[in-house]
Amino acid sequence: MHLKSQYASRSREGWRRFTGAGFLAAAIALSFAVIALTPSSAQARYASIVIDAESGKVLHARNADTRNYPASLTKIMTLYLLFDALDRGRVTLGTPFKVSRRASGQAPSKLGLKVGQTIRVRDAILALVTKSANDVATVVAENLATTEIEFAIRMTDKARELGMNRTSFRNASGLPNRRQRSTARDMATLAVAIQRDFPQY
Template sequence: MPLIRFLPTGRRLALVATLAAALIAPVAASAGPYLVFDARTGEVLAENRSFDPWYPASLTKLMTIYVTLRALSAGEVTLETPVVMTAHAAKEPPSKMGFKPGAAVSVDTALKILVVKSANDVAMALGETVGGGEAGFVARMNAEAARLGMVGTRFANPNGLPDPAQFTTARDYALLARALIRDYPGTYDLFRITGLSLGGKVIKTHNNLLERYPGADGMKTGFICSSGFNVVASASRGGRRLVAVVLGERTAKEREEHTAELLETAFSAGSGLFGGATLDRLRPTVTPPVLPADLKPQVCGRRDVGETADGAGPTAAAELPARSYLVPRFKVMDPVPIAMLAPAGGVPLAAAGAVPDALPPLPKARPRVAGAGESVDPAGAAVPLAPGGSKG
């Protein structure tokens, strides 16, 4: 491609990205938005319509978690701070824990429930606890989105329930995923949890990639009828961590298969096919639409399948790749015990003999955020808080 070097820089990068996508895109890849990138360098390895607006569904909870981690690092709350179920939070529709108003869990337990169960009631209660109310927390979510450069994102609630004013892009969620890995490396085990145990009941994750794709190590799924099946998925192999953001799959099975195929192809392709383009330098090759696509007729039709059932939904035949990169289910870890707080005084039941939660103390947020063309190694050591400070 000798003539490419005579094009202006912007057009050259766009052309290289287009050619690279044609070279490495899987044959059966979804027509919906996706983006695969290297978590350490931010290099883009595969991309399709990543600037198109989309409904985030329960991927919204990744920003809820990020805002909470920021509050923990600032000492505004601790891992033991009670998250009390308000009447407003208890009314949120499924997926939910179904706790009665007045019931409480710790911030630590709430974070785990958000990742594994994707409970809308707990997400709302956590937002109210951290933000002083839903509106205050949503304002924080949008402020963090702006700070991270998520220019195509707007949040309207902490849990991802349908709202026409809440939308994002695959590229923006790649920025958020990288920030979670970069700014809080000591808490990343949170996203690896495959199950919780509470009162003898086991709650399983909706992220089946954790137990079906070798190397998968996080992060979060999401579904509403209008968005289809979304996922942010991370996998590590040979010293590299890649992250795939996949939006708009028609079934949970298709989401898993296409995400595994994208990751496998990106691991095999190496780097450099996009001319070294990074998340910060990536630009749309075509003008994105103004409004998010609404997949409800195609995904749900006339059936009432529930708007937030991350792991459930339609059972229509998926357009699956000829080769699957998923393996038979294997065990990653035992369910993590969680506990309710005592009704009075906020004393954890763990203090009375129950097994305590296993999430390690959270580190401080890194004071410096990488700029354009820079990178921060997500494997950097966690920085403990000073004595007397927040355990966040």
């Protein structure tokens, strides 16, 4: 059965709110999630970078190349690959993604999807952006690739293609994994790329 939730019932309104410039605000919201989700094992050193998205000029940087745990910023790459699939016609906004037992069992923050449910791509995007839903991230990964591990390999490959040379992904959600690492500079590169390559979203 299809997901029946606030995301489904208000998807049209929500979609208008989170297109174009709205995505930047959503990305900023995801960045604040790092504070809440970073595990104690992650490096505590503060890292930041501010760039001019038009020119690429770095306006501020502190420990910008230090590798740290990216937490929910990971979902920006998950969204990038989902937008790419949409752009290539592999899926549409109405394509239903099936929920596996593994996806349903992901730790919070989550939407609370049940095994066997489906969620449309449009609603999956909204759930990732507004809820930072870990279960939805896994659903996206498993429906675009054979497994989440395979999807993470694609994420890392895309990172290299974009010039994110100090980034390695191991899952689609950003849940703790010691081998999942990135830098502030790499994440800034991704933020610019997703807005440049998919302005329609």
